[in-house]
Amino acid sequence: MEREKITLTGAPETMLATLYGRALDSRRPNSVLHDAAAVQAVSRIDYDFRKTRMTGTSAVGVAIRAKVLDDWTREFLAAYPAAVVLHLACGLDTRVQRIAPAATVRWVDLDYPDVVALREKLVSPPSGDYHLVGASVTSDSWLSDVPNDRPTVAVFEGLSMYLHKEDGKRLIERITNRFPTxxxxFDVYGTTGIKLQKLVPAVRNAGATLHWGLDDPAEVEGWHPGLKCLDALRSVDMPGLENLPLSGRLGLKVIAKIPGLRDAGRILRYRF
Ligand SMILES: C[S@@+](CC[C@H](N)C(=O)[O-])C[C@H]1O[C@@H](n2cnc3c(N)ncnc32)[C@H](O)[C@@H]1O
Structure with missing residues (x-):
């Protein structure tokens, strides 16, 4: 089988690191995610994945973060079985395959057009009410194409830090203004994490730049009436970290004691 050569650079290239992390995790006997579609996608790509510098620890960390967001999405869909899911900056994340939503759910996967073109070649679309959209999250057109008569959950993993704060704020305002509830x-870096971005191999090696760091989750609540932070989970406190290799667990124990570093990454859940 001919494998797909990768020509992406910058932020789009970083999706290969997270994909590879999920694939590495899924090849472990005690996998967190069991993401067979990620393993399959990696096998179809012609790319030197050593460039991502994924380690056992970072791969399991990526998988645990994905699982938190998967579980929160599942909880939303259990409460609203006919919801819309906006999976923004989807990259090659096979979240829709992992969650396998009911036919009543409308699922929108969105990323830049060149990422979507690659995804079309590498990942089989699920059956059901599924839409793959090529656009920047900062453009206006894609959102007005999504019907706004249903409860909507927007999941965006590994996106906010690539946006400038004003674009992140506008995205959140547009979503919360458009849908009824x-x-x-989403996950965020704290401002210390943004300052230390050169230490993140996948970002450095792709030549990407991180911009937006959020230290106070309450700040976002001010961007729409009724927006309320339900969870602000530090990366160092994610459930399932006991699955990390010993060296990773020890490293996290140290980080968890250092103010600034402790808050370098968070996963956030808001309702509106
Ligand atoms: C670190 S990757 C994360 C991909 C995926 N969410 C995952 O976890 O594997 C960052 C992703 O953000 C996407 N991205 C960055 N800025 C974007 C924008 N303005 N509009 C759409 N996608 C964007 C990139 O193309 C890339 O797929």
């Missing part, structure tokens, strides 16, 4: 599920 819903949730926002």
């Amino acid at each position: 819903g949730q926002l599920l």
Whole structure:
């Protein structure tokens, strides 16, 4: 089988690191995610994945973060079985395959057009009410194409830090203004994490730049009336970290004691 050569650079290239992390985790006997579609996608890509510098610890960390967001999405869909899911900056994340939503759910996967073109070649679309959209999250057109009569959950993993704060704020305002009710599920870097971005191999090696750091989750609540932070989970406190290799667990224990570093990454859940 001919494998797909990768020509992406910058932020789009970083999705290969997270994909590879999920695939590495899924090849472990005690996998967190069991993401067979990620393993399959990696096998179809012609790319030197050593460039991502994924380690056992970072791969399991990526998988645990994905699982938190998967579980929160599942909880939303259990409460609202006919919801809309906006999975923004989807990259090659096979979240829709892992969650396998009911036919009543409308699922929108969105990323830049060149990422979507690659995804079309590498990942089989699920059956059901599924839509793959090529656009920047900062453009206006894609959102007005999504019907706004249903509860909507927007999941965006590994996106906020690539946006400038004003674009992140505008995205959140546009989503919360458009849909009647819903949730926002996303991860953020703190400002210390943004300052230390050169230490993140996948970002450095792709030549990407991180911009937006958020230290106070309450700040976002001010961006729409009724927006309320339900969870602000530090990366060092994620459930399932006991699955990390010993060296990773010890490293996290140290980080968890250092102010600034402790808050370098968070996963957030808001309702509106
Ligand atoms: C670190 S990757 C994360 C991908 C995926 N969420 C995952 O966890 O594997 C960052 C992703 O953000 C996407 N991205 C960055 N800025 C974007 C924008 N303005 N509009 C759409 N996608 C964007 C990139 O193309 C890339 O797929």
